[in-house]
Every structure is written in C-alpha cells, then in structure tokens.
Amino acid sequence: MRGRSLLRLLPLSPAVALLLLFLGGPLAYCVYIAFTDLQLTGQAESSFVGLENFRTAFQDEAFLNAVWLTLVFTVLSSLVGQNTLGLVLAGLMRRASKPVRTLTGGIIVTAWVLPEVVAGFLxxxxxxxxxxxxxVLGLLHxxxxxxxxxxxxxxVSFANVWRGTAFSMLVYSAALNDIPREVEEAAEMDGAGGWRRAWHITLPMIRRSIGTNLMLNTLQTxxxxxxxxxxxxGGPGGKSQTLPLFMYEQAFQNSLIGYGTAVALLLLLVGSLFSVVYLRLLRTEV
Structure with a gap:
C-alpha cells in the first residue's frame, strides 16, 4: 500500500525538486542573510548579528511608517477598491447586453494587461x-x-485599483455565472428585492470566490x-513609501542587504498572516 502511494507521488518529484531548487534554496539563503550585517559596499566580510536587524526595524520610525502605509494602501486599493468595484462591475455586466459586455470588458482588461511601469507612467x-x-478640473472651474x-x-491606491480591478471582475463574473438562474428567479417571485437577493443569495453562494479573490489581491498588492x-x-517625505520601497531603499540605496532582507521577511510574514485569516474564513460555514 505504501509502495503504491510512493508510485503515485513519483510524477510529482521533478516539480518538487524544481521548487526546492529555485524557491526553497533562495528563500533559505534570504533567511540566513536577514540575520547578518551583509552590505553591498564598505565591508570585507559579513558577520552573524542575530535579531539585531529586526530590533532595528521595530525601532525605526521610517519602517513603522512604511508598515502603516502598506496596510492603508492594501485596504484602500485591494480590500475595498479592487474587490468591491470588481464585484459591482461583474454584476452590472451580467445584466448588460453582449456588445456592452464586450466593449467594457475589453477596456477594463486592457488596463490589467499593461505592464506595471507603463501603467505607472499613465x-x-x-x-x-x-x-x-x-x-478637467480647470474646465469645470x-x-x-x-x-x-x-x-x-x-x-497610488487609485492607480492600483485602476490597474487591478479587471482580475476581480473576471473572478466574480465566473462565480456569478455559476449561480443557477432558478434560485434568483424563485427569490424574486417570493418578493425579495435586489439588495435582499444580493445579501442572502448571491454573496453567500460566491463566498469562496470572494475569499480566494481577496487573498490573491492582497498578496499582489x-x-x-x-x-x-x-x-x-515613495515621496514626498516617505508619505507613500510602502514596505517594498522601504526594503529597496535599505538594501540597494543604503547598501544594507542584511537589514533590507530582514524587512523582506517581515513583509512575507504580513502576507502570510493575511493568507491565514482568509483561509480560516474560507473554512468557516456561513
């Protein structure tokens, strides 16, 4: 029996080996660097400093500001912006005519497929x-x-919403198309209005899609x-400096590779906490 299980896992072994080589190896090396004082310049050899980089981070006002701005940016552009607007657009397009769906979907998806740098310049x-x-404001006085x-x-939150809403719209469009029309028609015949149908029927039936979309959007944001x-x-004066920009500044502008890598691990921890919350919500029955 155990031999059969091993044979079933055998086709997965190349993929597992590649993951360990190209993902597990660099991740383990980054964990090691985060506990050293490695620098790009001005240092012959690095030394092990333990938790010093992490203590420095939590005593650094710039780091705490970056954490706060990262949470604000994530909530505004992902949890509220992309998720809500994507759901609204998916609901409207479900009721629109085919030419309107095609035109609107094409415009929204175009913003999504643009490279991030190009979208930033726009x-x-x-x-x-x-x-x-x-x-435009000048024309309107x-x-x-x-x-x-x-x-x-x-x-920057609006920019991220503009660029990333298409993904949420596609996820919710697929989820809404899986809802049987008979269920909505029966609720309408029972006298349920649009808001009641959305709250008691539509949202519970696409709950798993909402959780999955929130998790993917949050990690991307x-x-x-x-x-x-x-x-x-990240300016002016650090007023839009999120953790990825703070990490880049410390590692490649200030040459503090060890400190920057420690910040990267803390960012990974934040993403993991969000993922755990979403996975627990997905397992919770409505």
Missing part, C-alpha cells in the same frame, strides 16, 4: 500638477492641486513596487 501623467485630472504631493497614498516607484518614488 497614472503619473493623470495625477501630476499639470496632468489630465487638473485639466474646480480647484486643482498637485495630487502626487498632497494625497500621494490616495493617488503587498508586493506592488513599480507602480508606486514610477509615480512617487
């Missing part, structure tokens, strides 16, 4: 002090401002780097 041109947004200076976190770097570079 949104930078939209939000800059002489950009598209202020030009409304006050304009430098959005990338006054509200940088909101600007936590790792956003190019979009923010192109638009604000």
């Amino acid at each position: 949104l930078y041109a939209f939000f800059r002090d002489q950009g598209t947004l202020n030009a 409304l006050p304009a401002q430098n959005w990338l200076f006054s509200l940088p976190v909101l600007a 936590l790792s956003v780097f190019g979009l923010i770097w192109v638009m604000t570079r």
Whole structure:
C-alpha cells in the first residue's frame, strides 16, 4: 500500500525538486542573510548579528511608517477598491447586453494587461500638477492641486485599483455565472428585492470566490513596487513609501542587504498572516 502511494507521488518529484531548487534554496539563503550585517559596499566580510536587524526595524520610525502605509494602501486599493468595484462591475455586466459586455470588458482588461511601469507612467501623467485630472478640473472651474504631493497614498491606491480591478471582475463574473438562474428567479417571485437577493443569495453562494479573490489581491498588492516607484518614488517625505520601497531603499540605496532582507521577511510574514485569516474564513460555514 505504501509502495503504491510512493508510485503515485513519483510524477510529482521533478516539480518538487524544481521548487526546492529555485524557491526553497533562495528563500533559505534570504533567511540566513536577514540575520547578518551583509552590505553591498564598505565591508570585507559579513558577520552573524542575530535579531539585531529586526530590533532595528521595530525601532525605526521610517519602517513603522512604511508598515502603516502598506496596510492603508492594501485596504484602500485591494480590500475595498479592487474587490468591491470588481464585484459591482461583474454584476452590472451580467445584466448588460453582449456588445456592452464586450466593449467594457475589453477596456477594463486592457488596463490589467499593461505592464506595471507603463501603467505607472499613465497614472503619473493623470495625477501630476499639470496632468489630465487638473485639466478637467480647470474646465469645470474646480480647484486643482498637485495630487502626487498632497494625497500621494490616495493617488497610488487609485492607480492600483485602476490597474487591478479587471482580475476581480473576471473572478466574480465566473462565480456569478455559476449561480443557477432558478434560485434568483424563485427569490424574486417570493418578493425579495435586489439588495435582499444580493445579501442572502448571491454573496453567500460566491463566498469562496470572494475569499480566494481577496487573498490573491492582497498578496499582489503587498508586493506592488513599480507602480508606486514610477509615480512617487515613495515621496514626498516617505508619505507613500510602502514596505517594498522601504526594503529597496535599505538594501540597494543604503547598501544594507542584511537589514533590507530582514524587512523582506517581515513583509512575507504580513502576507502570510493575511493568507491565514482568509483561509480560516474560507473554512468557516456561513
């Protein structure tokens, strides 16, 4: 019996070996570096410093600010923005005609397939002090401002919503198409309004899709780097510096590879905590 189980696992062995080689090996090396004082320049050899990098991080106001901004950016652009807007668009497109679905879906997916750097330049041109947004506000005789200076976190959050909503829309479109029409028709015949049908029928039936989408969106948003770097570079004064940008600054601008890697591990821990919460919610019965 045990031999048969091993034979069934044999076809998976090449994939497992590749994962251990290209994922497990670098991850283990990064864990080791996080406990050293490795630097890019000015140091002949690195030495083991234990938890010093982590103690330095939690005593660093810039790191704590980056943690806070990362949570704000993730909540605004992923949990609220992409998730909610994707669900609304999927619901509207389900009831729209085929030409409208095709046109709208094409426009939204186009934003999703754009490279992150290209999307960053487009949104930078939209939000800059002489950009598209202020030009439109001027035509409407409304006050304009430098959005990338006054509200940088909101600007980059909107940019991430604009770029990433298509993924949520596609996930929810597939989930909504799996809901039997008979169930919704029966609820409508019983006198349930649109909001009651959505709350008591639609959302519970796509609960697992919501949890999966939230988990994937959150992990993707936590790792956003190019979009923010192109638009604000974490400024002004660190007001949009999330953990990926803080990690890059410490590791490659300040040459503190050990400290930057420790920050990267802490970012990995944040993503793991989000994943654990979502997985527990997925196992919870409604």
